[in-house]
Amino acid sequence: MSLMLKLLATILILSSFLRADASSEEVEQFLKKMFAGNQNLKSLKLKVTNVTDVKGHDDWKAYYVEFDAILKKDGRQVVQKMVWFSNGEVIAKEIFDIEQAKDMNEMVSLPMKPEHYKKENLIYGNENAKYKIAIFSDPLCPFCRTFVPEALEYMKKEPNKFAIYYYHFPLESIHPAAVELVKAAIALELKGAKDVVLNLYKVNIDPREKSNEKILAEFNKVMNSNIQSFDLISKEVSQHLQSDLKIADSLMVNGTPTMFFNGVIDRTKMKYKEAK
Structure with missing residues (x-):
């Protein structure tokens, strides 16, 4: 597991803040609020860089998020990109499709431009x-x-x-x-x-x-x-x-x-x- 994932952990958050049509800005603010109290981080910048649909799950969207953190312990900078999923009511780092026995990460990707x-x-x-x-x-x-x-x-x-x-x-x-x-x-x-x-x-x-x-x-x-x-x-x-x-x-x-x-x-x- 990467250092950033260890710091942020994999979490499942129930929230009334996110709506079904939650914007990238709302997701950014929500995640910033959740990680604001992490004692291992001196500072954290967070940005949603892309949003895509999840194949076979029309009510879910994939948010591509870039974390740029400074560690409090030694001042190191850690930059990592990851995908978060939301249906407007729940936001999660990992979700599995039971029927297909697949991680949702396998159902999304960024297109080449x-x-x-x-x-x-x-x-x-x-x-x-x-x-x-x-x-x-x-x-x-x-x-x-x-x-x-x-x-x-x-x-x-x-x-x-x-x-x-x-x-x-x-x-x-x-x-x-x-x-x-x-x-x-x-x-x-x-x-x-x-x-x-x-x-x-x-x-x-x-x-x-x-x-x-x-x-x-x-x-x-x-x-x-x-x-x-x-x-x-x-x-x-x-x-x-x-x-x-x-x-x-x-x-x-x-x-x-x-x-x-x-x-x-x-x-x-x-x-x-x-x-x-």
């Missing part, structure tokens, strides 16, 4: 293709290493049907080597190389490796390239990676691989095979 489909993220296909596929992945994620190359090979054959957008999302806490690996991939792409992402999944390196020399040696061997350490610290490489991470954060992507099919998260990851 036009500005998320950046030219530099289009690795295959025509931007005007019928289907826009977005993939957020870590090249050292075990499942990604099998799934992503297969999906790319399948879709790249039909460039007028699929526009494939790829976003680097290295999971640094469990695969520290992935960070330098994706920087090398970005650097090579900036030099005009093709199929870099597809070949990225062929690089065999210990996910916990921290030696840039070893990481680059394996990368260059697979890519038949000559990327050097100084290439990884260029402004262009940093901007591209930060852009990818920012988009992932705005969509609350927290695992790999995460796929979007025409702007909507595809939890099955198989809609591309069903596309006509």
